[in-house]
Amino acid sequence: MYRFSIRILIKLMELGMRLRAMVVVVWVLLTVMTFSALAVSQVKDVRVWRAPHNMRLVFDLSGPVRYDVFTLISPDRLVVDIHGANLVAPLKVYALNTQIIAMRSFQRAPIDLRVVVDLKKSVTTKSFILAPNAKYGHRLVVDLFDNHAAAVPSALTNTPMPQVKLPLVLPVPTGKRDIIVVIDAGHGGEDPGASSPRGQYEKDVVLAISRKLQHQVNSMKGYRADLTRTSDYFIPLRGRTEIARKKNADLFVSIHADAAPSTAVYGASVFALSDRSATSETSRWLADNENRFDLISGTGNVSLDNKDKMLAGVLLDLSMTASITSSLNVGQKALSNIGRITSLHKRHVEQAGFMVLKSPDIPSILVEAGFISNSYEASKLASVSHQEALARSISNGIRQFFQQNPPPGTYIAWLRDSGKIVIDQLNYHLRSGDTMGHIASSSMTILRSTSNLKTNKLKVDQVLTIRGTELAA
Structure with missing residues (x-):
């Protein structure tokens, strides 16, 4: 028992x-x-974009997440805690001659991922979440800036933008400086812009056109062109106008090739700023489409030190009005030249509230080189010869504008004041027996280029366009 x-x-x-x-x-x-x-979201990959003043880490996600970002010292590290996510595959180690030494990760919990980035030196960070677009899904973006003041553009921080001071009496500049044109290739990096039916991205097409326009402008004596971005990286919209201001630009030209809801829409356009509502429904749609890519907000205004509010408002209104008037002038000249080599969407300069046009002290235009959503125009925009023609037409418009309105103290103003420049252009109606030698002292190459001639043969009743050129002293 x-x-x-x-x-x-x-x-x-x-x-x-x-x-x-x-x-x-x-x-x-x-x-x-x-x-x-x-674990609603997964971290699928991390990508790195390099820009002149910062490096961008982009975490591709399957869905929305919460996150924390902070830095550590001795040694310098960046820590990214992604809550509500896990890792699909080990993160790659990047060695792109950047601040990054190594990258490692581990799950603090099944749905709490920590990524540690070993750095060569200390950095300042800026981070934000991006919603899905046509190319990418949810993304967590972390920007790394070198820890010195010059490296962080004010449009990316909470500090105010450089202020524009407008004294009551402006001294008359003297000298022969170059006219400075800042050319802005729209979008870039994480922001691809619009896309064509064949998968071309707006950011690539407009960068190619911008480079060619820079070459065209730099080939004209008395002019200098700079680009806001020189390769494939992102710059916020306010940051682009800030670059122009830092370079003391006389003109800001932003190049785009947008998409329309209908693939049948085609034609190039030129925009200037409007302080009222956009002039057409298409203008409103395009303005909204561009402005939504300003993902990092910035603050800034025109400062009029030691002026009362009423006087400051009057001066600012005068400055903005003068800027818009000049923008419409140069825009119409550019549009007229563009219309000679491609179809136009509108034959007049449209006005809309594009963020990149909101400089009160710099004439600014936005050129829509065509609708990349249209198959035929997308093919043309990808053509090197068409890109060259577009760049040439825009540079012709720029030259015509500044020959009539040269900024004081520039080489072009000196030429005009010295009587050494022919202003604008001359339309000469040919008569029987006329030849190239009879009507111009300009070279045959210039005449063929400006009049779009394929041969040296002339026809009765043909009209030649002779651009303004520098004459011998």
């Missing part, structure tokens, strides 16, 4: 251990399932 009781007790103990083990297993399974259900 005693032995029988011992056996029963042993069996019950074994059964209890098994039950406890089963309870533990079930608890573990339920815990894992619960965490898996909560």
Whole structure:
């Protein structure tokens, strides 16, 4: 009887251990399932974009997340905690001659990922979440800036933008400086812009056109062109106008090739700023489409130190009015030249509230080189010869504008004041017997280029366009 009781007790103990083990297993399974259900998002990849003043880390996500970003010292590290996510595959180690030494990650919990980036030196960070677009899904963006004041553009921080001071009496500049044109290739980097049916991206097409326009402008004596971006990286919209201001630009030209809801829409356009509502429904749509890419807000205004509010308002209105008037002038000249080599969407300069046009002290135009959503125009925009023609037409418009309105103290103003420049252009109606030598002292190459001639043969009643050129002293 005693032995029988011992056996029963042993069996019950074994059964209890098994039950406890089963309870533990079930608890573990339920815990894992619960965490898996909560892990809504996955970190699929991390990409790196390099810009002149910063480096951008982009985490591609399957869905929205919460996150924390902070830095550590001794040694310098960046820590990114992504809550509500796990990692699909190990993150790659980047060695792009940048601040990054190594990158590592681990799950602090099944749905709590920590990424540690080992850095060569300390950095300042800026981070934000991006919603999905036509090319990418959800993204977490972390910008790294070198820790010195010059490296962080004010449009990317909470500090105010450089202020524009407008004194009541402006000294008349003297000298022969170059006219400075800042050319802005729209979008870039993480922001691809619009896309064509064949997968071309606006950011690539407009950068190619901008480079060619820079070359065209730089080939004209008395002019200098700079680009806001020289390769594939992102610059916020306010940052682009700030670059122009830092370079003391006389003109700001932003190049785009947007998409329309209908693929049948085609034609190039030129825009200037409007302080009222856009002049057409298309203008409103385009303005909204561009402005939504200003993902990092900035603050800034025109400062009129030591002026009362009424006087400051009057001066600012005068400055903005003068800027818009000049923008419409140069825009119409550019549009007229563009219309000679491609179809136009509108034959007059449209006005809309594009963020990049809101400089009160710099004439600014936005050129829509065509609708990349239209298959035919997308093919033309990808053509090197068409890009060259567009750049040439825009530079012709720029030259015509500044020959009539040269900024004081520039080489072009000196030419005009010295009587050494022919202003604008001359339309000459040919008569029977006229030849190139009879009507111009300009070279045959210039005449063929400006009049779009394919040969040297002339026809009766043909009209030649002779651009303003520098004459011998």
